[in-house]
Amino acid sequence: MADHQAAKMQLGESRWPPVLALLVFLVINVAVRLWLPGGGPIRVPWLLPTIEGILLLVLLASDPSTLGERERLHRVALVLAGILVAAALWATVVLVSDLIRGSRVSNSPDELLASGAIVWLGNNLAFGLLYWLMDGGGPLARATRRVPVDFAFTQHLSPELAASGWRPVFLDYLHLGFTNATAFSPTDVMPLTHRAKYTMVIQSSLALALFGLVVARAVNALQ
Numbered sequence: 001m002a003d004h005q006a007a008k009m010q011l012g013e014s015r016w017p018p019v020l021a022l023l024v025f026l027v028i029n030v031a032v033r034l035w036l037p038g039g040g041p042i043r044v045p046w047l048l049p050t051i052e053g054i055l056l057l058v059l060l061a062s063d064p065s066t067l068g069e070r071e072r073l074h075r076v077a078l079v080l081a082g083i084l085v086a087a088a089l090w091a092t093v094v095l096v097s098d099l100i101r102g103s104r105v106s107n108s109p110d111e112l113l114a115s116g117a118i119v120w121l122g123n124n125l126a127f128g129l130l131y132w133l134m135d136g137g138g139p140l141a142r143a144t145r146r147v148p149v150d151f152a153f154t155q156h157l158s159p160e161l162a163a164s165g166w167r168p169v170f171l172d173y174l175h176l177g178f179t180n181a182t183a184f185s186p187t188d189v190m191p192l193t194h195r196a197k198y199t200m201v202i203q204s205s206l207a208l209a210l211f212g213l214v215v216a217r218a219v220n221a222l223q
Helices: 002-011 016-035 047-061 067-101 109-137 170-183 194-222
Strands: none
Touching (some): 016 047, 016 170, 109 170, 170 194
């Protein structure tokens, strides 16, 4: 209980949901890399797992005791999340290029779907982390805010649906990442700032490209 409260003081909320999400995806990512050592969607196959491992260490090993150290921790985590998003962009571009050129992975339905799924999951997790760290200056800064800054959730727009003092946590932003990638548009969360809107535009465009090209190519390969 004391450890849980300490983690909330350091990050503004519990660190375990993002840690577990990163860990689960890291395991899946490594498994796919081992299965497709030469045909993965990223030409440097262990780059993304390495970045994810570093971010895990930042979330787990850091123990900031002052406000300045907490702000530095937030900046480091934000930079790492930005690198994950950049890697997601690169993986999507490379996979689309492979589909256009007809590379080996694009001719195998199971390998293509596995590659597309790992890229899609990576995109959603990377953007979910970015939304979580970006909104209102991050979880620690949001703990002192009474109004939404970058994203307005249903509980903000209809306060009667939430307990007093409600504020979004990592799982809310992870949900936002997945729904934005599935609906290609805002669903129950409204972007309020330009940076929020255009970050969502980038994510939904990536998801649309993956769904349209990967699924169509996989169906064609099965015939």
